[in-house]
Amino acid sequence: MHYNKKNFEEAIKSYKLALGVNSYDPSSWxxxxxxxxxxxxxxxxxxxxxxxxxxxxxxxxxWGNLASCYIALKKFSEAYMTLxxxxxxC
Numbered sequence: 726m727h728y729n730k731k732n733f734e735e736a737i738k739s740y741k742l743a744l745g746v747n748s749y750d751p752s753s754w755x756x757x758x759x760x761x762x763x764x765x766x767x768x769x770x771x772x773x774x775x776x777x778x779x780x781x782x783x784x785x786x787x788w789g790n791l792a793s794c795y796i797a798l799k800k801f802s803e804a805y806m807t808l809x810x811x812x813x814x815c
Contacts, residue, residue, distance in 0.1 A: 733760040751780040755787050767794045778810070785814030 727736035740757040744750070758773030771794045777787040788811035795804035 728756060728760065731763070733763045736760045737764075749780055751777040751784055751787070754780065755784065755790075758787070758790060762790065762794065765797075767797045770794050771798075782810070783814045785811050788814060 727733075727739055737757060737760045740753055740760065744753055744757070747753070754773045754777035758770045758777065761767070761770035761773060771791065774787045774791040774794065778784050778791070788807050792804045792807040792811060795801070795807060
């Protein structure tokens with residue numbers, strides 16, 4: 726509900742609670758990463774997208790968002806490597 730209303734701070738709290746119950750849901754990690762990206766919290770977003778792809782490496786969109794975070798942080802070699810993974814799964 727918070728995510729749909731673009732209330733990202735509250736959505737982050739809710740997703741963290743949900744992940745406390747089931748930390749093996751790649752889509753929850755992905756959405757949590759989106760919330761952090763929306764708030765320009767790229768380091769936190771990186772952690773979330775990394776967790777998503779560590780659970781399910783076929784998450785092409787998560788790989789692409791990882792690359793976007795790396796680009797925002799000016800970590801271009803890391804961005805290139807994650808884009809290679811994104812292309813495999815998109």
